[in-house]
Amino acid sequence: MSYIIQLVQGYPAHIYWGKRLNRQGNLSDILVRVERCSFSPNPVPEDKTISLDTLPQEYPQYGTSDFRHPAYQLQLEDGTRITELLYQTHRIIEGKPELEGLPAVYAESGQEAQTLELELVDAHSGVTVILSYTVFEAFNAVARSVRFVNTGKQPVSLLRALSASVDFPDDQYESLYLSGAWAKERHIQRRALRPGSTVIESRRGSSSHQQNPFMALLRPDTNEERGEVYGFSLVYSGNFVAEAEVDQFATTRVSIGINPFDFKWLLSPGESFQTPEAVMVYSDEGLGGMSRTYHKLYRTRLCRGFHRDKDRPILVNNWEATYFDFNADKIEDIATEAAQLGIELFVLDDGWFGKRDSDNSSLGDWYEDSRKLPNGLNDLAQRVNNLGLQFGLWVEPEMVSPDSDLYRSHPDWCLHVPGRRRTTARDQLILDYSRAEVREYIFESLSQVFHSVPVTYVKWDMNRNMTEIGSAFYGPERQMEVAHRYILGLYELMGKLVDAFPHILFESCSGGGGRFDPGMLFYMPQTWTSDDTDSVERLKIQYGTSMVYPISSMGAHVSAVPNHQVGRMTSLATRGDVAMSGNFGYELDLTQLTPEEKELVKQQVSSYKEVRQLIQNGELYRLKSPYEGTGNETAWMFVSEDQTEAVVYYFRVLAEPNEPLRRLKLSGLNPEVEYHVDKLGASFNGDRLTHIGLPLKPVQEDFVSECYRIKAVKN
Template sequence: MPIIVDEQSQTFHLKAKDTSYILQIVNGYPVHVYWGQPLREDSNLSNFSVYSHTNLDRYAQEYPQYGSGDFRSPAYQVQLSDGSRITELVYQDYRISAGKPKLEGLPSVYVESEDEAETLELTLADEYSGLKVLLRYTVFAGCNAITRSAVLINGGQESLRILRALSASVDMEKSDYDMLYLAGAWTRETQIERRPLGPGSFKVESRRGMSSHQLNPFLALLSPEANEDQGEVYGFSLVYSGNFTADAEVDSMGCVRVSIGINPFEFAWQLERGASFQTPEAVMVYSADGLGAMSRTYHKLYRTRLCRGVHRDQERPILVNNWEATYFDFTADKLEAIAKSGAELGIELFVLDDGWFGKRNDDTTSLGDWVEDRNKLPEGLNELAGRINRQGLQFGLWVEPEMVSPDSGLYRRHPDWCLHVEGRRRTLARTQLVLDFSRQEVRDYIFDSLSRIFSSVPVAYIKWDMNRGLSEIGSAAAPPERQMEIAHRYVLGLYELLERLTSAFPHILFESCASGGGRFDPGMLYYMPQTWTSDNTDAVERLKIQYGTSMVYPISTIGAHVSAVPNHQVGRLTPLTTRGDVAMSGNFGYELDLTKFTEEEKDQVAAQVTRYKRFRPLVQQGEFFRLKSPFAGNETAWMFVSEDQREALVCFFRVLAQPNPPQSWLRLKGLNAGYDYVLEESGEVYGGDRLMHMGLILPPLHGDFTSKIYYLKAEQTSFSS
């Protein structure tokens, strides 16, 4: 039984696979007691409380308020009709249910059978205002994850104004931790940052209307000695695609409060009598075995219980995208020629990127006019798709539905349909504005426009792009008192539209993109099971980007392509072999003009495609182990291991050549020590114990930007392990 209740001490013991999370009601307040390695079910649950005083500034509250004695960051704040902002939530009762409820209007982790999880719901209430809060905890039987969210309900007689509503708050009894998070910029996403905590508050956040290239909605606390394979790690990931905050605050007594949720900056929500507000879901993962175990927990949970639909467990197609091959300048004949070359090489999907609609010859026009450009495609999209299909490839399409160009028919008809504030300038980014997805009529227009295309053209794949953040966040359709709701209502509107589209067209594989990784977050993965990881396709830069992304996100969600050299982003020349080896550690594809390949290059690409098809199930569904970090040196390595530990694919990369280098060994992970593994390249047999404790001898690699891939297969079991 995952949730154990001691009625006498009012203690709740949540037991995940190898984790215990304990909270207790103390003087009416839910108080955090413990989170870590599993404790016995018969442990004495009556002896946890150390709260003999009533100083709330010392309470490890599970959902703290401000204004009644706790001076640290609150989890929520509500303004009453009299202008006051003081509430005090007191415990009322609890309820335990099998399985996991859905979140209203929001994506979340799910279960496929009720025995996978149990959910605890605590009811808290403020008697004066009538505010009720439901704290929901779901604990999973098969992994070390606990999800948290909150529902705020106005049970009073007058309206309330929510000023802050976070998803989770956890008070830890000490602050001797490092904080790890993912930072970056466009073309430089998910760079791993690690720093020790100290007095004060450290926050990662987005105010861009999306989760952002700059900071990902994730943080982890690590014991100082923690690394990939050892030490305690506490992960916090937010299933949300808009403005977020994740904060670690160390108080004067050396305790740390971690909180995560919707960014309260520029946020407020009018909560009418009887209405409720649902916060996004926080997914908390504990690992006693370092970062690698934390990542693999997130990987399996997100791959199998966050991503949805028919494509969740299917092998993803190898694609070629025409963007870096043609940009806006293409004809149907040119596109068919690229597809024909792709078919000859074994590629499975052709994707037509930007420039196929309206009068879109550059990025200054036509967003919002989702009608094919008959000047470029005289016979239309359907005829082009037919030509692509006859070459043996599926047909995919790029769209950017959240945006509108000032030079478009849509904007001329509906200039008020974009986010804007009357009388203020409308800031252009990439010469485009953002549609107001808080408005139902705007979402209906986009749904109808895209549905006409998806219904009339054999589209198998959609790349859904978003190329700018939100500015002048206001809506012509909202009253003044609701203008600070628009950023969140935009995200809710986006989710509503995606739910409609993915339900209406379940056969389409949707890939999320926001100038690359600007919205690589769990919220989008609920609707689209893969994301274009970065607009930077340089193989060397991708080592860091893909390594950092793997800290939270499954390999099956990572889009990775081979592009031309010199690379269009950094100008670097890297071997085709290395470009292929890096891109094969994700959803594989090409972003270049296949018709310009030499015969030798065609042979290399055909071999890459064949190899990826062979190892695709292992890459997309296997367990992922990081071996060498690109943030720590000149070499990078990672590997994929099948669930039964009988197969492994090892990928090694060296950035710069060294003169007369010493012999190097690469220690592997995740194998069965009792299995003997055959190294396919040489036929040599190695014990799993030797490979993990001694390692493989790395061969000398000549030149800069080199790579090597090994395939290992278990031959037999030599002894039990």
């Protein structure tokens, strides 16, 4: 791809972003400048062709003749909100600098990436703004962020500080974004742009179940394999906004960053503010091309640490098997079955600490419940280890129960506003992670557990959104900083724990997928995709999630039937095929399975171990969408990077009478290579599998799935 910026009278103008221009030549004539109507003012009186209302800009402001939504807004000490950033200097850095206090994609060497820093200055206030652009050798992506530095003599307040803004020269696009609710996260929405704004956002204190910090623009004829796509993904876990505005001249402005709603940040002289990073991806190979770029970039240059490239263990979690009602013997019984079936990790979920018999107490009291575990948590972990399984643990460290020793000792440690009701959700309040002493308490409490118990996996949950956002630590002038300071504190704590316990595989969770965002992946390389474990619902959830997020980040489990969320009855085979399309595990009582079911589970575990590397690190090709037509069919496949191996999953929800004969066309294979298809017992050239496809046999049954293993035939 190519990305072109031109200076116009000191304003950084956005000229082009798209398919790579191999022979660039003279670029000064790309921007067409014509005199517009009188309702578009001219900041340069001697040049009527320049109007900020029509100039495509890299980081626009409001109040100096641009009437579209701005990328930033400052309030000066005199109360005015007029600033004007002009080019001062620039520098090019080999590699990619870290962002202070924030997660971001990274380069492992200076040869992988280059970073351009554009330094802009508002002469009146003395504020300096540094626009950062990183381009990568191996990816059609540019990472953008902004740093504000108060180099003036008076304090200023940031009212709006977005991470990226791009002006497109026309409006012939559709927007695509991911929305939903608890248990139905990241459903794909696609609609044409119209005059005015398309806005997605979160005001919940987290990236949320309802919207995801991602938006794409795509041409109307774009599909999985063809067409232009521009993706915008924010590496942030708090309140965000993404907006696409079509103006009077049929141009489109897209921006993304921290939500300016209920946000204000005081910058004293000498202080700086760093925005989160926006990762922008261009694809001329449709949505599939965009997704595969995000997948590999996020899997290899956002996720990090010991577990980044390791096989993720097959686990069993006891939550839907026992909920809060368990003892050490019951847990050992489930773990014993797991070991016999080839499962690698047992995860003890909620209820092991304090006096936790339901969700109305003990959050914050991170010590074992001796009533349930009279010989201690370490004894239980050793019993699990003796069976040949690793031991994992559930925690919810951002929360405090009003009925807890911690709350009784420190009632001011939660987010609250004096004199106002403290609204509970799930009978819990949110700890004030903007405060260092709160973070230190949690670090010490969890460290004590992790040092004393052989924990190799931690599921980190967060089960409510923010209300009464205030902090007893900060004065009135900084209360609108608290939501963002919370996220910064969360990142600091997670980074500290990950560094202290590099052997632990952390999985993030927020009532399932309520905080499935790139910011969390920087610290925790996988996320519990949704609390909804129904295999039919998971088709839409996992398909939508795959628009941005790599398969290695998606936790997916087989649960019991009737399903605990929707009551649906689906076969164990179909539940397994859906769950194997992610980080595979089980969440049911293995002791209750029939001998036949146990044998099938053993086969599923064995099969997943054979294809685990391919699924977690291969390239994903989406073949049939549950969002198109009747949504009755879904299919996807995973292809090895060298195109020698693939695994294909096909799902059909409802049977139909007298159904037509169908074929499933594949993607990502080498057209010149011959492949053996296990289930058909025959070999075909890659071009035949791509253009003619696999024959699908009619089955008179609901909720069916098929899995095909495909391998290149060795000559």
